[in-house]
Amino acid sequence: MAGRIILDGQSFDSTPKPAPAPTNAKPPTPPQAPPGPPGGPGGWNGGEGSEGITGTHSDKAGQSGAPGTPGGNASNAQIWVSVLNLASVDPGNPSWLSAKGGNGGPGGDASTPGGDGGLGGNGGPGWALGRGGDGGRGGAAGKGAHGGDGGRGGDGGHIWIYYGGSVPVVVRDPAALAGGKGGIPGSGGPGGAPGAGGMGGAGAFGPSPNGDAGPSSARQNNGRPGYPGAPGQFMT
Secondary structure, three states, X not given: OOEOEEXXXXXXXXXXXXXXXXXXXXXXXXXOOOOOOOOEOOEOOOOOOOOOOOOOOOOOOOOOOOOOOOOOOOOOEEEEHHHHHHHOEOOOOOOOEEOOOOOOOOOOOOOOOOOOOOOOOOOOOOOOOOOOOOOOOOOOOOXXXXXXXXXXXXXXXXXXXXXXXXXXXXXXXXXXHOOOOOOOOOOOOEOOOOOOOOOOOOOOOOOOOOOOOOOOOOOEOOOOOOOOOOOOEEOO
């Protein structure tokens, strides 16, 4: 069997995930936002309730998943074709050389949930024939703990090829210098629930509309896949 030159970086895609991050209790819900001001002689209509407070985000250090291990970079090399025969390496064989970046490892999991958004403030009551203020929008849901990002792929090698005397066929396959694949991400904690809107204020002709619920958060704050490594190059 013809010899081969292997300069691949180390891969970690088959290694176990990092230990999961500790699971902490769901953060407490913030208090209701302030109500709108009531109407009065200077302005009959009641004021709109304040927007609810955003729920506590749990994507912080100590609760988020650990990132995956980066893949190793391939080695660079200077190769003299005249020496390859001594190593029983045929450079005309498509598989004579491999200098690929290593694959990144998986990210760790996280499970601490995000906090719920606070209630929107109630609308202020109207005065005389004025209308009540609209209820304030609920607070946005908090993000869950972030899953660990996958490890970055390693870079492919840079290869210099030198000829001495005759110039034999040398296969230069770009796939042999491919960058490594990024690692798979870890799963994250669930997001909290959005806060409900505040109640509309009372007016001469009935209450005003309640506020809308706050924006939702992602169901799970999963990590990002690792970036692929950069491909290598044949330099000469």
